Structure formats: C-alpha cells, structure tokens
Amino acid sequence: xxxxxxxxxxxxxxxxxxxxxxxxxxxxxxxxxxxxxxxxxxxxxxxxxxxxxxxxxxxxxxxxxxxxxxxxxxxxxxxxxxxxxxxxxxxxxxxxxxxxxxxxxxxxxxxxxxxxxxxxxxxxxxxxxxxxxxxxxxxxxxxxxxxxxxxxxxxxxxxxxxxxxxxxxxxxxxxxxxxxxxxxxxxxxxxxx
Amino acid sequence: xxxxxxxxxxxxxxxxxxxxxxxxxxxxxxxxxxxxxxxxxxxxxxxxxxxxxxxxxxxxxxxxxxxxxxxxxxxxxxxxxxxxxxxxxxxxxxxxxxxxxxxxxxxxxxxxxxxxxxxxxxxxxxxxxxxxxxxxxxxxxxxxxxxxxxxxxxxxxxxxxxxxxxxxxxxxxxxxxxxxxxxxxxxxxxxxx
DNA sequence: GATCTCATGTGACGATGTCAACCTAGTGGC
DNA sequence: GCCACTAGGTTGACATCGTCACATGAGATC
Numbered sequence: 001x002x003x004x005x006x007x008x009x010x011x012x013x014x015x016x017x018x019x020x021x022x023x024x025x026x027x028x029x030x031x032x033x034x035x036x037x038x039x040x041x042x043x044x045x046x047x048x049x050x051x052x053x054x055x056x057x058x059x060x061x062x063x064x065x066x067x068x069x070x071x072x073x074x075x076x077x078x079x080x081x082x083x084x085x086x087x088x089x090x091x092x093x094x095x096x097x098x099x100x101x102x103x104x105x106x107x108x109x110x111x112x113x114x115x116x117x118x119x120x121x122x123x124x125x126x127x128x129x130x131x132x133x134x135x136x137x138x139x140x141x142x143x144x145x146x147x148x149x150x151x152x153x154x155x156x157x158x159x160x161x162x163x164x165x166x167x168x169x170x171x172x173x174x175x176x177x178x179x180x181x182x183x184x185x186x187x188x189x190x191x192x193x
Numbered sequence: 194x195x196x197x198x199x200x201x202x203x204x205x206x207x208x209x210x211x212x213x214x215x216x217x218x219x220x221x222x223x224x225x226x227x228x229x230x231x232x233x234x235x236x237x238x239x240x241x242x243x244x245x246x247x248x249x250x251x252x253x254x255x256x257x258x259x260x261x262x263x264x265x266x267x268x269x270x271x272x273x274x275x276x277x278x279x280x281x282x283x284x285x286x287x288x289x290x291x292x293x294x295x296x297x298x299x300x301x302x303x304x305x306x307x308x309x310x311x312x313x314x315x316x317x318x319x320x321x322x323x324x325x326x327x328x329x330x331x332x333x334x335x336x337x338x339x340x341x342x343x344x345x346x347x348x349x350x351x352x353x354x355x356x357x358x359x360x361x362x363x364x365x366x367x368x369x370x371x372x373x374x375x376x377x378x379x380x381x382x383x384x385x386x
Numbered sequence: 387g388a389t390c391t392c393a394t395g396t397g398a399c400g401a402t403g404t405c406a407a408c409c410t411a412g413t414g415g416c
Numbered sequence: 417g418c419c420a421c422t423a424g425g426t427t428g429a430c431a432t433c434g435t436c437a438c439a440t441g442a443g444a445t446c
Contacts (some may be wrong), residue, residue: 004443033434043395050393054434103300108292108354112418118359125361145367146362147348154347155340159392161301166311168318169339176340183376197412201424226403236426238405242422247403 008073012050014040020061020101027100031058038142056111062104066120069094069105073127080134081185087128088177095156100162125149135185144184149179207233207245222250249304255297259313266320268333273327274378280321281345281370288349294297297355299346318342328378337377344373347381370373 002010018039022031033054035043051057074088076083097104109117125145132145158164159173169176195203211232215224226247227237244250265283269276288295302310318338323336334367352366362369 002443004391004393007443011393027206032432034432044434045396046394048394048435092234095274099301106350109253114355121356121361122361125356129361131374139201142363143368143372146351146364147344147372149349150346150356150362150369151340151350151373152347154345154350155298155343157347157350158339161299162311163308163318163343168313168314168315168322169343175336179336179340180344181393184205195412198425199414204424225401227401236405238427239425241404251426
C-alpha cells in the first residue's frame with residue numbers, strides 16, 4: 001500500500017521520464033500527451049493533474065535538464081581552466097546525446113510558469129560563472145562567462161542542425177569550442193599557471 | 194486573364210508570404226495550414242499542390258530567410274571589419290525582428306527535402322566567409338568565420354530565450370557580440386589598417 | 387465507519403494535418 | 417473553332433491530438 005502523496009509523486013515522475021524518453025527517441029512531434037500517459041501507465045487525463053498543459057510538462061522536462069547540467073558543472077574538478085572546459089564539455093555532451101532535449105532547454109520558455117525554466121537555467125549559468133570567476137578578472141566574469149556559454153551553445157546548435165556536415169565551415173564544432181575557450185580563457189588573459 | 198503558370202506561382206508566393214506573416218505574428222503554433230491557406234485566399238488543400246506538407250512549407254519560408262540574409266551580407270560596404278560587423282548585425286537584426294523565423298532558420302532542417310534549407314544556409318555562410326577571408330589569415334578563415342557566425346547565432350538565441358533579462362550575465366547580447374568580434378577580428382589578428 | 391478529498395479514468399468536442407475524389411479553367415492538337 | 421487533356425484547386429472525410437467536464441474510487445480525516 002502506498003500513500004496518496006507517494007502515488008501522485010510517482011505518477012508525476014513517470015510522466016516526466018516518459019516525456020523525456022519520447023522526446024529523445026522521436027523529437028518534439030513524437031511527444032504526444034496520450035503516448036506520454038500510456039508509457040507512464042496512466043490515462044490521457046492524468047497529466048492534467050500535475051501539469052497545466054503539454055507545454056508545461058515539456059518545460060518541466062527541460063528544467064530538469066538544466067538541473068542535471070548544473071550538477072555536472074558543480075562536480076567539475078581540477079584547475080579553473082580545466083573546470084571551465086569540463087563544464088562546457090558537459091553542455092556539449094548534453095547537446096549531442098539529447099539534441100531534442102537540448103533544444104528545449106535553450107529554446108523559448110513555454111507553458112504556464114515560464115519562470116520555472118528561466119530560473120533553472122539561471123542557477124546553472126550562475127554555477128558556470130562561479131568557475132569562470134576563478135579564471136578571469138572580476139570585471140570580465142560576466143562578459144567572458146556569458147560569451148563562453150552562449151557561444152558554445154550556438155556552436156552546438158549549429159552542429160545539431162547539420163551546419164558542420166556541409167563543408168562550409170571546413171572545421172568541427174569541437175575545434176570552434178576549443179578555439180573560443182582558448183582565446184578567452186588562455187590567450188586573452190592567462191590568469192592561471 | 195492570367196496564365197496557369199502565373200496563377201500557380203502567385204498562389205505559391207501568397208502561401209509563403211502568409212506562412213511567414215503568421216509565423217512572425219504568433220509563432221510556430223499559430224501557423225496552421227488552414228489559416229495559411231485562408232490568408233492566401235485559397236482552400237485547405239491548395240498548399241499540397243506546392244509543398245509536400247506543412248513542414249516543407251515552413252522550411253521553404255526559412256530558406257527564403259537565408260536568401261534575404263545572404264543578400265544583406267553581400268550588400269555590405271566599407272572596410273572588411275565594417276562589413277563583418279555589418280553582416281553579423283544583419284543576423285542580429287533578423288533574430289530580433291523575426292524571432293520565430295530566425296529560430297526556424299537555425300533549427301533542424303525539417304520537411305521533405307531538408308537539403309533545400311541546408312544549401313540555402315550554406316550559400317549565406319559562404320557569403321559571410323568571403324568577407325571574413327579579407328580580414329584574417331587564410332588558414333584561419335573557416336575557424337574564425339565559423340566561430341563568429343555560430344557564436345553570434347548562439348548569443349542572439351540566448352537573448353530571444355530571455356537569458357539576458359534575468360541579470361545572470363549582467364551584460365547585453367550587443368556587448369557579447371561586440372566582444373566576440375573585437376577579440377577575433379581586431380584583437381587577435383589585426384589584419385587591417 | 388462515515389464523509390471528504392483529490393488523483394485518476396472516461397466520454398466528448400473542436401482543431402488540425404492529410405489524403406482521395408471531384409471539379410474547372412487554361413493548353414495544345416486537329 | 418472545337419475537343420480531349422492536364423494540372424491547380426476545392427470539397428468531403430478521416431485519424432489524431434490537446435483539452436475539458438464529469439464520474440469514480442481509493443486514501444485521508446474525524
């Protein structure tokens with residue numbers, strides 16, 4: 001026997017997991033509220049007891065992606081330079097392993113309560129800034145931190161859209177990420193031994 | 194009296210324009226094939242005579258966005274540095290004026306014939322690279338050109354998602370774009386007088 | 387043990403993408 | 417100048433989907 005609260009929490013969790021799976025497997029158009037519910041073992045109407053609508057459910061999934069990235073960033077070790085590279089590598093990895101999830105994270109906040117997704121991304125970015133602050137001058141933390149994060153996001157987004165398979169750039173996303181980090185972190189102001 | 198070919202071409206154009214308008218006005222979820230057709234003055238089924246499906250129509254709209262950007266890039270004048278900044282400013286402007294259109298352009302190629310969208314973006318990026326090649330060493334053109342383009346894309350994408358309104362980065366998209374361009378074009382290798 | 391309270395199940399409705407069949411007005415051959 | 421042809425356009429129909437109002441039943445509260 002399970003308490004009603006436990007049962008509800010389990011359902012909510014199952015809905016989030018099912019939605020994330022379907023998103024990973026078939027992209028946004030494969031995420032059907034009906035399929036999500038079915039995979040979670042509940043009926044069509046059950047999700048509405050936990051989420052306002054489909055977009056809110058997907059926003060919650062995206063928010064959890066930010067949480068995971070935040071944890072991975074916090075778990076980095078080594079020199080500041082290594083940790084910055086590691087944090088950005090975690091972002092890159094999420095983008096490659098879960099492209100649809102990644103796009104949801106970086107896309108426009110949807111659903112009711114868009115603030116939830118925004119604040120989740122904020123916490124992650126603050127986590128990243130904390131590492132950057134050990135690497136560059138105080139006055140440059142936000143400028144270079146923001147440039148690193150949003151720049152790498154753009155590079156990976158371009159990769160996911162196939163912009164490196166065409167031969168136009170004649171380079172790889174990895175090389176661009178490395179170039180960006182090197183220019184900012186190592187070349188521009190080598191604040192580390 | 195109009196020839197059949199002219200009429201068909203006009204219908205196709207009206208469909209593209211209507212789709213672009215609806216996309217601009219209400220975002221992707223507001224783009225209904227029925228509404229597009231109605232605004233274009235034709236019936237529900239008419240679009241299928243010109244596009245394989247809804248995604249293909251939106252891909253064609255996105256491709257036209259790349260074409261316009263390509264023209265704007267080609268129209269830049271001044272020093273190489275000014276033209277690079279102008280080209281990137283054109284990208285920024287599209288993102289701000291037509292955020293939904295912008296996201297479609299940079300998003301994953303959808304619909305049948307994804308190659309159409311890819312090749313359109315390629316042409317635009319080659320146009321950009323042509324300018325960059327006047328600014329940096331030959332061996333760095335693709336690396337720095339790609340970094341500039343994808344980096345600025347990411348900065349603007351972050352802005353469109355509200356990541357600069359939260360105070361986390363404590364800076365603006367404009368400053369990040371300027372910082373990136375300055376570091377690469379002016380600071381790193383000032384190949385221009 | 388009676389009642390209450392939610393989480394969930396179910397029926398229904400409107401909207402939408404898509405297709406098949408039909409229609410119609412330019413088009414080309416005689 | 418007439419006629420069959422053809423491609424673009426219209427209409428009806430269908431499956432699917434998000435969403436809501438209502439019913440239901442099992443835990444929670446007294």
